[in-house]
Amino acid sequence: MTIINTAIIGAGAIHGCHVNALRPLPNVTLRALVDTDIAKGQPLANEYQCHFYQDYREMLQDKAINVVHICTPHFEHKNMILAALAAGKHVFCEKPVGLNASEIADICHAVEQASGILGVCYQNRLNPTSLRIRQELAGGGLGKMLSIRAVLTWSRSGAYYTHSPWRGRLATEGGSLLINQAIHTLDLMQWFAGGVTRLKGVVESGELADVTEGEDSAMATLHFANGARGLFYASNCHTTDAPLLLEIHCEHGTLRLNDNRLWRITPDAHRELASDAAPDGTSKRYWGQSHQQAIRQFYQAIDERGDYAIDIVEASRSLRLVEAIYRSSQTRQWLTIPH
Ligand SMILES: NC(=O)c1ccc[n+]([C@@H]2O[C@H](COP(=O)([O-])OP(=O)(O)OC[C@H]3O[C@@H](n4cnc5c(N)ncnc54)[C@H](O)[C@@H]3O)[C@@H](O)[C@H]2O)c1
CATH class of the missing domain: 3.30.360.10 (Dihydrodipicolinate Reductase; domain 2)
Incomplete structure (x- = not known):
């Protein structure tokens, strides 16, 4: 079974749902947590025993990381998706996928060029x-x-x-x-x-x-x-x-x-x-109970080189x-x- 290393960007209100959903996945390790707020992110990274970064672009340079979860404010989503896909990562992004519909074309273009898949969290x-x-x-x-x-x-x-x-x-x-x-x-x-x-x-x-x-x-x-x-x-x-x-x-x-x-x-x-x-x-x-299901299905799609339903x-x-x-x-x- 291939080990998948994951990073979460954004250590705010929703990130705990992602951490909890990753825990039961046998081949997934939380390798990094990223937050611009060091006082918030560093203690959580210590608790999860993972690396901490303040700048997500530095985290993206870690070649061992295969998957990035985006749990940040809406205006950050598009640039983070584009950068993570360009770095060869799979991306699981919280809703909404972008700030407005005009960002969708750029994201579609990036998805077409990417080796990784993009899934969006409509649990x-x-x-x-x-x-x-x-x-x-x-x-x-x-x-x-x-x-x-x-x-x-x-x-x-x-x-x-x-x-x-x-x-x-x-x-x-x-x-x-x-x-x-x-x-x-x-x-x-x-x-x-x-x-x-x-x-x-x-x-x-x-x-x-x-x-x-x-x-x-x-x-x-x-x-x-x-x-x-x-x-x-x-x-x-x-x-x-x-x-x-x-x-x-x-x-x-x-x-x-x-x-x-x-x-x-x-x-x-x-x-x-x-x-x-x-x-x-x-x-x-x-909020609904189903982050666990959504994230499990996303990793299954990665494992099986298949599609994730909410693209x-x-x-x-x-x-x-x-x-x-x-x-x-x-x-x-x-x-x-x-x-
Ligand atoms: N699926 C759901 O039901 C559900 C529920 C709640 C929130 N959300 C979504 O989750 C996302 C985050 O919402 P939240 O309520 O957790 O927000 P939040 O404000 O609680 O947390 C956001 C975190 O991102 C960090 N951050 C901001 N810019 C950053 C950057 N450039 N690099 C690294 N970290 C950065 C902030 O410091 C903060 O800790 C939003 O897209 C929101 O819509 C989804």
Whole structure:
């Protein structure tokens, strides 16, 4: 079994999910941790018994490192992906893959030239409930999909933004609620319905207007490629991180994800199909539980010289929707989404 040496760039809030997901992989060693903040990164590197770097470009010169995880602010993603791929590494990047859709072309070009693969972390596609929704829809028993409604109400305090000042700034986060939190929900909606053809949306800032330059709330109407309609509402102004409510209304029944449990509701039966509730200790529950699965599948793709499902094309879909909602909100127009 080949030993794979890994480096993580960014020792902030999400990096622990990556460290925990790497631990059970028998042929993977965490070889380096990188963070510009030495006071934060060095003690963690000591704890993980790995090398510490302040500059990721120095780390990339270590030829023994095969894989790089990017867990940094959004504005850093594109340059880090390009540099790591150019150095011959495989890259697993946290969402969003870039700051905006215009960065996608550069990343696509780099991926085409690269020997390594690029995977992007949309772990919620691997939640048991998400996989079961896809299975139920593919089975066809519920008939034609008519609409999806999704309601995401989380809580972000002023301290969340002041603690990591890149958050809440358009230049470094690229937006706020949509690009950081609700992008997962938009990704799931478009994945369940096979893509979005047009949308009209609006973003607004109320409770957090003094804290973030971006929006704290958003809503949109989506038209999906399969003819169904999507209704989307999200806000960071709730007082708790409520589990996602997502409901798919079909001709012969409804799939309802509520409180991390998936129900199939038809005129004759109300049946629980799957649950995301079992904690695996690797992530906050409302983020989803599936970093472990996503990272395991990424390393499997490396081992088998195969593809990782959420590549640059898949990762671009939700980022394009986020950007389209921002644009639609400015113009108050419907926008067509190129497929
Ligand atoms: N998949 C999920 O559910 C999920 C959840 C939370 C965060 N995220 C994503 O993870 C990424 C990081 O978010 P976070 O909340 O952990 O941020 P954070 O602010 O807590 O951590 C970011 C870290 O990166 C470091 N950093 C910044 N620039 C750097 C550079 N040039 N080189 C090395 N280190 C650098 C910072 O010092 C900080 O320690 C973002 O893309 C975010 O959207 C994903």
